[in-house]
């Protein structure tokens with residue numbers, strides 16, 4: 260399978276940084292906060308490669324930087340350093356200045372202007388946030404939420420947008436009778452499904468899922484996961500899957516990265532990570548989750 | 551691979567370093583050449599204690615052969631299988647695999663992407679337990695690899711899945727039920743069906759029949775025999791020594807001599 264996205268040395272620091280930061284933060288130091296200057300290294304020197312039609316899992320304890328990483332990939336938050344490239348994608352051909360002549364890979368997308376980043380994102384990625392309120396406007400109708408994303412991707416015909424929105428909501432099992440209702444009225448599972456519909460609206464090759472099924476009760480979780488599996492196959496999606504739940508990772512992901520205090524401590528084939536974890540932290544994580 | 555004896559200028563794409571010509575030579579003809587394979591687990595939670603699981607295991611498997619692994623409990627039979635599958639990372643040694651399309655590669659060190667590709671197209675693993683998938687019924691669970699790996703349409707895949715489940719004695723009324731609620735033996739048969747449905751070229755069997763009654767075991771044995779007729783190579787661990795002797799061509803003993 261060919262690589263679709265690659266990121267190198269992605270770092271996000273909140274705070275001024277100081278000379279002592281690097282030695283006093285990270286997995287070995289056991290904290291992401293520098294005791295000297297108070298900076299938080301939410302994500303530090305993370306490199307990854309996502310291949311076509313592959314799901315890459317990201318696990319790690321709360322605060323390890325999983326959501327930060329996903330938000331950086333989605334240009335929601337600017338990286339402090341590192342670069343991000345996408346393979347030559349048909350969806351991006353229309354955006355000027357992305358690819359140098361004859362190159363299979365884009366230029367560094369982190370150093371592009373906001374306008375281009377937004378266009379790249381709208382054309383190539385969809386995201387489902389850990390907190391539905393980050394991804395949805397709770398007071399706007401569900402159809403309107405999807406249409407908003409279409410609008411930002413350049414759609415103009417109200418009729419076409421409505422049709423696309425109802426198609427997507429149907430695919431994510433939101434009854435059409437409820438399309439005009441705001442997500443505020445919905446259960447957690449339904450809100451996540453509206454987020455999925457919105458994420459898929461631009462027909463992106465890449466889907467970023469941040470704890471998509473966490474906190475849902477088991478039967479609702481099963482339904483969401485089943486839907487993701489079906490959509491992945493049909494739409495040939497590549498996915499980055501963040502989850503606390505190793506079962507979800509095992510179900511969806513071929514490869515997995517383990518994060519701690521902003522750093523990747525281990526990565527490998529998912530079954531290897533679960534059955535033969537190398538790093539002490541991963542061993543603890545696996546031992547705590549599987550009886 | 552019908553060319554003259556290997557020289558340093560072989561154009562065959564291979565992950566084995568060109569200097570490793572000894573390995574290349576002796577693995578010729580065999581499907582798997584396992585050499586000095588060792589695996590030690592290091593448990594960080596217990597202060598880094600080291601648990602040696604296997605040490606210096608070597609054996610070969612010829613194409614079309616069914617090799618059984620025997621040895622006392624804890625000798626590391628499953629460990630060998632899992633190292634071949636890369637579920638475990640070998641500590642040292644090599645596992646030379648003559649793949650269908652990529653020449654001979656060392657499964658210990660070849661890139662993860664290659665391993666995933668082999669698992670998708672060549673190498674199958676049958677574990678002792680079924681991993682259920684939420685909201686997917688027995689027949690669809692078995693049809694899935696047929697569809698995805700062989701590019702067969704849904705209807706055909708479901709038919710093939712049904713005939714496989716029939717052969718293994720799963721009652722039709724269970725076909726659309728969720729295997730999470732099945733008995734241990736039923737789950738195990740669904741598991742075997744799902745794992746062999748796409749007819750991998752190399753099949754690793756880790757106690758696939760542990761909780762089956764005699765009738766089911768016979769059905770499974772017959773199925774394995776047919777897979778071999780179709781060209782599959784197999785390496786397997788079975789809890790029942792008589793069964794092991796009966797269905798394999800050759801038994802390799804793992805661990806200390808008795």
Ligand SMILES: Nc1ncnc2c1ncn2[C@@H]1O[C@H](COP(=O)(O)OP(=O)(O)OP(=O)(O)O)[C@@H](O)[C@H]1O
Nearest residue numbers: 273291299301320321322323324325326327328389
């Ligand atoms: N805007 C911000 N300013 C300062 N620190 C932040 C900011 N956003 C995140 N952090 C910090 O960055 C670290 C990583 O947070 P992040 O949300 O990425 O963790 P996570 O791995 O997603 O955790 P969880 O599993 O709880 O969702 C945390 O210590 C968090 O407090």
Ligand SMILES: [Mg+2]
Nearest residue numbers: 325326327389
């Ligand atoms: Mg998070």
Ligand SMILES: [Zn+2]
Nearest residue numbers: 277280293296
């Ligand atoms: Zn500092």
